Amino acid sequence: MDQLLAIRVFARVVEAGAFTRAADSLDMPLATVSKLVRSLEQHLGVKLLQRTTRRVTITSEGAAYYERSSRVLKEIEDIDSSFASAHQRPRGRLRIDIGSATASCVLIPALPDFIALYPDIRVDLGVSDRRVDLIGENVDCVVRGGSAEELSLIARPLGRASWVTCATPEYLKQHGRPTHPDQLKSAHRIVSYVSPRTGRVMPMRFQKGSERIEIGGVQGMGINESNAHVAAALAGLGVIQTFSFAAKDAIARGELVAVLSAWQPDPYPFFLVYPPDRHMSHRLRVFIEWATHRFAHKFDRAT
Structure with missing residues (x-):
């Protein structure tokens, strides 16, 4: 058994929480990862991990071994890096x-x-x-x-x-160009950005001087990916609020038009x-x- 390799593989399984994820991140066959951990357990004479079909749970002995061995691994990496970075x-x-x-x-x-x-x-x-x-x-x-x-x-x-609120020229010709954020609540379709982590609609925020306005999910649609969010605006599906860098090229080409520019939320x-x-x-x-x-x-x- 290559004990140092086995320790590194064991640490990766603990950090990943699963043998499959550890094998993927290490670019190693799953069978090799399992064999190395079993060999390490046999060498130590203790059970480091409890395996089920659904998950991997670290034992108390495994937690203690991981805490001490991970410090050793880090020190070895620091030594290697100090030499490698100086010469390579x-x-x-x-x-x-x-x-x-x-x-x-x-x-x-x-x-x-x-x-x-x-x-x-x-x-x-x-x-x-x-x-x-x-x-x-x-x-x-x-x-x-x-x-x-x-x-x-x-x-x-x-x-x-910074942020920009925008829509296509065709959409604005049909629905009118808003001059106040409150007009978005009743006279416009909003394409909302939905957090992929929480599933919550991210509200549009507007600020002008001391006045702050927040508009949540209203009529329209929601999208949980930022490039698709801009694509929806380009398709004329409604008004979006997105980062300036995501829409600036389309605005420069005239494919999108910025609106409510005087109402800028915090960057x-x-x-x-x-x-x-x-x-x-x-x-x-x-x-x-x-x-x-x-x-x-x-x-x-x-x-």
Whole structure:
């Protein structure tokens, strides 16, 4: 048995909460993962994990072993990284998760610059509007909007995105151009953005001076993916409120028209989020430095 490999596999099963997810994240056959954990248990003479057809539960001995062995793994990785980063270019797989519109409009157009700087880094991009489990899904970092409420995570500010309320010229010709947010409640169809995490309709928010107005789900439709949300507006299905960077090209082409521009809600903050107790690989460090600089400029141009 390769004990160090077995310990690493055991730690990944604990973090992922399932043998299948651990095998996928390690790019290893499920049978190999199971065999290594069983070999480690036989070597130690204790049961580390309780297996059922539905889930994996760590035993008290397994929890104690994971706590001590994970510190050793991190120290080994730190030693390896200190030598590798001093003598080698950053390399290996970097797993990033990001929202759909932010990926399409902000990150992906800028990625050729990052790849040119660091050609030995393989970027695996997970694109969706759902919230991911960084530890369980073995993701290095996520680009996330909103408040940095998870105290167990490190959140580096990337910038703030302004909002735009818009619809197609044809839609506005048929329904009229609103001059006050209250007109959206009765005379217009609203295409709402629905949170894929909670299923709740995200309200439209408007602010002009000290006056604040919030409009929840009204007549129209709801969509839980940001690129499809903009596509619905382009199809003439109604009025949307989205990030300026997601709609600015369509507005520049005349496919969408901004309305209620005097009613601007507060800009939306974006963060680069990663776990504090995860070994900071050389490839993750250079991506954080690059993204912190590049995204701030991208958001500045979009606002």
